Amino acid sequence: MTDLFETLRQPAINAGIPATEYDDMPYLQIISQIKANRLRHEEQLREQAIMDHTQASLMAFAMNDPQKMPSIAKAYPFLDKFQEGGQSQPEQAPAPEWQNDQAMLIQQAMVVKATLQRKRAQQK
Incomplete structure (x- = not known):
């Protein structure tokens, strides 16, 4: 044991x-x-x-x-x-307008970045 x-x-x-x-x-x-x-x-x-x-x-x-x-x-x-x-x-309280604008800008930047990466991948 x-x-x-x-x-x-x-x-x-x-x-x-x-x-x-x-x-x-x-x-x-x-x-x-x-x-x-x-x-x-x-x-x-x-x-x-x-x-x-x-x-x-x-x-x-x-x-x-x-x-x-x-x-x-x-x-x-x-x-x-x-x-x-x-x-x-x-x-x-609802988010201030500048926070909404910032979120939109970030979203657009991510779309542009993804597009550029896709174009670079196609060129290779």
Whole structure:
């Protein structure tokens, strides 16, 4: 049995079990803690993927059509659960005209750059 514990020591520590607590834990507790740590890590990865996807779609709105960009409450509906007192965040004011102009300029510059790259590739 001690061989099993010694074999399991490093994988358990790698899975997030503190080395100082490992020797005092029974086998079933070690296994359940490893599973819990793995599930927590998978949930964090899932949350990060959702946030990355939402951020990418918001960036697409910001670049292509800033007027149709959703509010923070619509983009991240779970934030309402974390607010104290049930107060919702005020709606964002529409973007100033210069920001819209800047977004249009950036978009046009990207189109020109893509066209130039395509022409260079055709010339080669």
